[in-house]
Amino acid sequence: MESQALVIATVGVLGIGAQWIAWRTGWPAIVLMLLAGFLAGPVLGLFNPEETFGDLLEPMIGIGVALILFEGGLSLDLRELRHSGDAVWRLATIGVLVGWALGSAAGFYVAGIVWPVAILFGGILVVTGPTVVLPLLRQSNVQARPASILKWESIVNDPTGALCAVIAYEYFRKVAESPGASIFEVVPPLLIAAIIAGLIGYAAAWLIAFLFPRGAIPEYLKVPVLFVTVIGVFVLSNKIEHEAGLVAVTVMGVALANMNVSSLRSIHPFKENIAVLLVSGIFILLASSLQVSDLEYFNWRFAAFLLVLLFVVRPATVLISLLGSSVPWNERLFVAWIAPRGIVLVAISGLFALRLSELGYADGNLLIGLSFAVVVATIVAHGFTVDLVARWLKIKGNNQPGLLIVGSTPWTIALAKEMQALKTPVMIVDPSWQSLAPARREGLPFYHGEILNEATEHNLDLTPYQVLVAATGNEAYNALVCNEFAYEIGRDSVYQLGDSDDEDHRTLPDSLRGRSLFESGFGVADVQERQKQGWVFRKTKLSDQFNFEDAQDKLPESAHMLLLLRETGTMRFFTHAARPEPRAGDTVISFSPPQDRPADELAQRKSGNRGTAPEPA
Incomplete structure (x- = not known):
């Protein structure tokens, strides 16, 4: 025995x-x-x-x-x-x-x-x-x-x-x-x-x-x-x-x-x-x-x-x-x-x-x-x-990991435009045809339908998308989407907006949610309010001469890091629970307030000509 x-x-x-x-x-x-x-x-x-x-x-x-x-x-x-x-x-x-x-x-x-x-x-x-x-x-x-x-x-x-x-x-x-x-x-x-x-x-x-x-x-x-x-x-x-x-x-x-x-x-x-x-x-x-x-x-x-x-x-x-x-x-x-x-x-x-x-x-x-x-x-x-x-034989799917975004909002459309410019496959999914209108105008890939509907997996090929971001206005729905796809994509690859960074005011426990985007745990209302104030996505390429600290120096103090895009196309997000390790060759995507020119020029003089300044989306 x-x-x-x-x-x-x-x-x-x-x-x-x-x-x-x-x-x-x-x-x-x-x-x-x-x-x-x-x-x-x-x-x-x-x-x-x-x-x-x-x-x-x-x-x-x-x-x-x-x-x-x-x-x-x-x-x-x-x-x-x-x-x-x-x-x-x-x-x-x-x-x-x-x-x-x-x-x-x-x-x-x-x-x-x-x-x-x-x-x-x-x-x-x-x-x-x-x-x-x-x-x-x-x-x-x-x-x-x-x-x-x-x-x-x-x-x-x-x-x-x-x-x-x-x-x-x-x-x-x-x-x-x-x-x-x-x-x-x-x-x-x-x-x-x-x-x-x-x-x-x-x-x-x-x-x-x-x-x-x-x-x-x-x-x-x-x-x-x-x-x-x-x-x-x-x-x-x-x-x-x-x-x-x-x-x-x-x-x-x-x-x-x-x-x-x-x-x-x-x-x-x-x-x-x-x-x-x-x-x-x-x-x-x-x-x-x-x-x-x-x-x-x-x-x-x-x-x-x-x-x-x-x-x-x-x-x-x-x-x-x-x-x-x-x-x-x-x-x-x-x-x-x-x-x-x-x-x-x-x-x-x-x-x-x-x-x-x-x-x-x-x-x-x-x-x-x-x-x-x-x-x-x-x-x-x-x-x-x-x-x-x-x-x-040219039947290979897209090798670069893709980003599936649930919810068509001004913030998600801005994020999708930024990622598409970096050659990352993106797809915006929303059941509202009206909400998808801005995505259609921008020429972004979209799917009109309910992501949780069983028919979606047969009408939409989800294979290219290794990361999911749920960013609708409903926190519970975002958590439901993340829970549904956690087993297929991986719990470490499903993210959501819609939570408070104050544990006493969280409506859902972490075990039921996707990982919170941003180290601060921004919610939908937070990013929408900042976007109205002129906040934009910025990308910065890191190198041996221009490291992560240099990139932070060029950004306003209140800027928030969203993700690192590796040279292989792999996405690593900054969350309330984890911070990825930046390295040369990465592209840093941040969500930051508009910079006034003097501050920008001061940052340029401070860092010299060591690298590439962050670009607004």
């Missing part, structure tokens, strides 16, 4: 540690997790998951994969298909058949494995998997449509690939028992089982959508009930047919995501955290369970197979599937290149390797090593090149 607890703790440390290093370095997290697991298992021998957990390992991984697929399904809104639906449909039908055929042919003719094993492995190879695609998309900044196509394909094709493998296995098992059996004796029952599993998943989603809004489940039990239901649906569907549970949980997730269950929004942060933990843990467990003996079959034919898979099978599958579609060629080529494989490939390959060996197919043992080779090759190849290929 103690050794199992130690292994679980070690897996957690390695998985989350790899995720953290990936965040700090920009390396693909999946690559680091695979490396960590491989070092901990076969290289250093710190632990062997199969010896530690025994027969529990397979169901543990199976349930983990089911929860990951369900969580991925919850992120799929059918409204996204307005822009990418045709491509997703083609990849989920034509793409599966073409990919299965080409993957099987490559397995037989290039890798040299026997036809039954090649056909089964070709079916598994149609999966890409949200466990690898979603972290890849999260780390790279790709335009909305190709990212949506890859996300949908990864989640939809995971259970499809498992079903293809089941069809192939059941057919060859049938042939072994009664030679001459027809494929039509196998496929219809399996398709019926998949349909029944899908209906079970949909029924479970409908039940959750019916019970949650009516108060039948208390708030503190909603997450446990939801996850227990997912596990129950997965296990029940697997009793009907092997791997049908993956179909059921995917359908359940997609159905629930599109039933407009408002109470599900409150559990999003928790289920996303669970997904991160599961992905980290499962990758470490799978990589550490790999044995050196699994790699001894690896030869030049397997290396050639990996090259054919990367440069022939995947590109041909996507390009054939998307022939005649409306997807531009640069996006087709990008999707044709990006196809990392992950947990589902390894888990299903390991399951069927044993079953094929029992049927007398010796090459079944090759699937474990070959599946890991495919995972490593695709993750390394695609993980390290996704940014390069996206930039080359």
